Each structure stands twice: as C-alpha cells, then as structure tokens.
Amino acid sequence: MSEEPSKNSNKSNQIKRIISWILLAFIVLWIIATFVIAVSSFPNKENLLRIFIMGCFVFPFFSWIFLWAYGALTGKKNVASFRSKETDDIIRQAEEIKEAQNARETGTEPENTESE
Numbered sequence: 001m002s003e004e005p006s007k008n009s010n011k012s013n014q015i016k017r018i019i020s021w022i023l024l025a026f027i028v029l030w031i032i033a034t035f036v037i038a039v040s041s042f043p044n045k046e047n048l049l050r051i052f053i054m055g056c057f058v059f060p061f062f063s064w065i066f067l068w069a070y071g072a073l074t075g076k077k078n079v080a081s082f083r084s085k086e087t088d089d090i091i092r093q094a095e096e097i098k099e100a101q102n103a104r105e106t107g108t109e110p111e112n113t114e115s116e
Contacts, residue, residue, distance in 0.1 A: 023063070030055055
C-alpha cells in the first residue's frame with residue numbers, strides 16, 4: 001500500500017513533464033514561425049506578423065498567470081509564486097505576535113499553533 005502514493009506521484013510528475021515539453025515546443029515553434037513570417041514576403045504579411053509578435057508576449061504572460069492562479073488556488077508554491085519561504089516565515093511570526101497581543105488585550109490564552 002505504501003507504493004500506491006509513490007506511483008500516483010510519479011505518474012503526476014510524468015504528466016506535468018509531458019505537458020511542459022508540449023508547451024515549450026509550442027512556444028519555440030511559435031517563435032520560429034514569427035521569424036519565418038518576418039523574413040518571407042506574401043500578401044497580408046503585416047497583419048499576420050503583428051498577431052504572431054503579439055503572441056510572443058501574450059502566451060508567456062498568460063502562462064505565468066495560469067501558474068500563479070494554480071499555485072494560489074492549491075496553496076502550492078511554484079515558479080510564479082510571489083512569496084518565498086523567508087516571507088512565509090516572517091508572515092507567520094507577525095501573525096503569532098498579533099495573536100499574542102490580542103490575547104493580552106482580551107486576557108485570554110493565545111492558541112498554540114505549533115501542536116497542529
């Protein structure tokens with residue numbers, strides 16, 4: 001039974017790697033297509049080139065937003081996360097100080113979060 005979570009984790013990591021490689025290939029092909037459009041000559045080239053150049057900025061931006069939203073919704077840190085471990089530690093310490101101050105003001109015992 002202890003091997004089951006490991007298999008699921010490995011399968012999940014493998015799926016993430018496959019998706020990452022597919023997206024990376026898509027971005028590389030998009031950039032190559034932009035270059036090909038820029039050096040070639042055909043009717044309506046300007047409009048198509050504008051679309052492809054804009055896509056070179058839009059796709060990475062929306063990819064970052066997707067990664068950030070995924071991390072924010074799941075509570076997991078990833079490349080797009082704003083907060084580092086040090087920031088989390090500082091925020092946790094500030095919350096503990098605030099709880100202790102509130103407990104002193106109300107005369108109650110502060111909750112011990114370390115036992116959770």
